[in-house]
Amino acid sequence: MEQLRLIKVGRVLDKEYDVVVVGGGPGGSSTAKTLADKGLRVALFEKRPSIGSEKRCAEGLSIGSIKIIEDIFGKVPKKCFARMINGAIVYAPNGKNVLVDFGKDAGAIMERKIFDKWLAMQASKAGAYVQSKTEVYDVIKEGNSVRGVMINFEGKKYEIRSKVVVAADGVESTVARKAGLNTTNKLINIDSGYQYEMSNLKLKDSKKIEIFMGNEIAPRGYVWIFPKGKDVANVGIGIAMSKKPARYYLDKFIEENPKIFSESSIIEVNSGGIPVGGFLENMVMDGLVVVGDAAHQVNPIHGGGMKEATIAGNIAGEVIYRAIKKNNMSILKKYNKLWWKERGKHLRKVERLREVVEKLSDDELNKLADVLKGEDLIEFSRGERLLKLGKILIKNPDLIQLAKKLM
Amino acid sequence: MGWTIDREKCLKCGACVSVCPFLALELKDDGIKIDRNKCTLCGICEKVCPVGAIKVNKGGKSAR
Numbered sequence A: 001m002e003q004l005r006l007i008k009v010g011r012v013l014d015k016e017y018d019v020v021v022v023g024g025g026p027g028g029s030s031t032a033k034t035l036a037d038k039g040l041r042v043a044l045f046e047k048r049p050s051i052g053s054e055k056r057c058a059e060g061l062s063i064g065s066i067k068i069i070e071d072i073f074g075k076v077p078k079k080c081f082a083r084m085i086n087g088a089i090v091y092a093p094n095g096k097n098v099l100v101d102f103g104k105d106a107g108a109i110m111e112r113k114i115f116d117k118w119l120a121m122q123a124s125k126a127g128a129y130v131q132s133k134t135e136v137y138d139v140i141k142e143g144n145s146v147r148g149v150m151i152n153f154e155g156k157k158y159e160i161r162s163k164v165v166v167a168a169d170g171v172e173s174t175v176a177r178k179a180g181l182n183t184t185n186k187l188i189n190i191d192s193g194y195q196y197e198m199s200n201l202k203l204k205d206s207k208k209i210e211i212f213m214g215n216e217i218a219p220r221g222y223v224w225i226f227p228k229g230k231d232v233a234n235v236g237i238g239i240a241m242s243k244k245p246a247r248y249y250l251d252k253f254i255e256e257n258p259k260i261f262s263e264s265s266i267i268e269v270n271s272g273g274i275p276v277g278g279f280l281e282n283m284v285m286d287g288l289v290v291v292g293d294a295a296h297q298v299n300p301i302h303g304g305g306m307k308e309a310t311i312a313g314n315i316a317g318e319v320i321y322r323a324i325k326k327n328n329m330s331i332l333k334k335y336n337k338l339w340w341k342e343r344g345k346h347l348r349k350v351e352r353l354r355e356v357v358e359k360l361s362d363d364e365l366n367k368l369a370d371v372l373k374g375e376d377l378i379e380f381s382r383g384e385r386l387l388k389l390g391k392i393l394i395k396n397p398d399l400i401q402l403a404k405k406l407m
Numbered sequence B: 001m002g003w004t005i006d007r008e009k010c011l012k013c014g015a016c017v018s019v020c021p022f023l024a025l026e027l028k029d030d031g032i033k034i035d036r037n038k039c040t041l042c043g044i045c046e047k048v049c050p051v052g053a054i055k056v057n058k059g060g061k062s063a064r
């Protein structure tokens, strides 16, 4: 078989693989690792020079999500964690706060520029060819089938053929669209995210994340403080369909809270789009599977997508393996079915809940904070046990409408 | 005129790319690239940009 060398040392790049994975985020690495573990020949291309940076993420993961990721990748080393978190403080628009204290580690703020690299290294260790600074600028099509990709490495263009292409190219999602599968998300389903990594903060409790709600603070969204150290944190905002850009609201929030920010410095600036709905019934073509943000697989309430991308990549890997072994591309369709069964049904429910929550007035949010306890709020944000929450809310005359929607 | 971007403000995050119905935008090494033949000046990308780097002037001629 013909081979290429992008650089003089290291692995040789073949001109043909079983699977080409586009994107070096959690979704791409999870797919590549799953496939390489099964002995398939996989190449993963990431267009940015460094996998994992600049981050477009607040880096939060629950302990449950970390366990799921470890089932696929093995034990995550300490260097990937910035700080363990044991709870949350959620602020209603009127400033009243609800404390969630788990009394033990319940989540972590990661260091994604280390974490994402580690994930990609595990894919490479399993046997995948991983190459950064290599853009997939087009797909190769024969009739309606995808048969590989065109890559650009330092201005040189190469054709890489494969039985299946995995579009794990994040929110941009151009690979699937170029192949002819429309993954364009609606404006209403994309949050604008903006964030500073800040130092020298005066945090109330650096083991707890802080969430600030309110239509003045963050229209249809929230401001977050995710601590990465005693006085360091990701301070960010996610909002949708607002008159002013996300940056305006975050800067305003920082200005209005000198107690936290008066001595702070900005270490890094991040922005990004967060898909918060618009799940796709079909994420498959002959020779193409879409994974992660590219397929809008994110929790519509809290915007977390690392776990979702990892799970979807694993499902995709299993299905692609079967399709290739049986030499039957129609098996790829099973990815739709399995993803909807394992994740889609639940996330669709959370999306409906988001549609209810985003219409709440500040008054209603304040009342919600009065009625709900910390644990209830966590379940609420995950879209779990809504019936139970509905039963609590229905006792309050002002929240009956909301309660009915939950039940 | 038409579609403009403030490259000093742009953080190369790709949010605009994700919502363009016409695949007129792509995120390259050196920032956002627009295909002015595809852009219809619909203005959706302007609304999603977290830093307000894109301006779409619908009254303007075409994006060309």
Ligand SMILES: Cc1cc2nc3c(=O)[nH]c(=O)nc-3n(C[C@H](O)[C@H](O)[C@H](O)COP(=O)(O)OP(=O)(O)OC[C@H]3O[C@@H](n4cnc5c(N)ncnc54)[C@H](O)[C@@H]3O)c2cc1C
Residues within 6 Å of the ligand: A022, A023, A024, A025, A026, A027, A028, A045, A046, A047, A048, A052, A056, A057, A058, A059, A060, A061, A134, A135, A136, A137, A168, A169, A170, A171, A172, A174, A175, A193, A194, A195, A236, A271, A272, A273, A274, A291, A292, A293, A294, A298, A303, A304, A305, A306, A307, A309
């Ligand atoms: C402000 C913000 C805060 C967030 N906070 C959290 C949080 O706290 N917790 C959480 O779990 N999630 C969070 N998310 C979401 C999370 O970052 C994503 O859901 C997650 O990274 C998705 O993984 P992915 O592998 O699908 O895509 P990505 O991680 O985006 O990876 C896609 C990769 O593909 C590359 N790529 C794109 N096009 C090409 C191409 N043509 N050729 C080669 N490579 C290409 C990109 O450069 C990128 O590296 C947040 C997102 C934002 C914007």
Ligand code: SF4
Residues within 6 Å of the ligand: B003, B019, B020, B021, B022, B023, B024, B025, B034, B038, B039, B040, B041, B042, B043, B044, B045, B046, B056
């Ligand atoms: S104005 Fe509309 S068509 Fe033009 S780049 Fe923006 S989203 Fe695409």
Ligand code: SF4
Residues within 6 Å of the ligand: A271, B005, B009, B010, B011, B012, B013, B014, B015, B016, B017, B032, B048, B049, B050, B051, B052, B053, B054
């Ligand atoms: S959304 Fe704004 S900041 Fe992000 S890439 Fe597009 S123009 Fe740049």
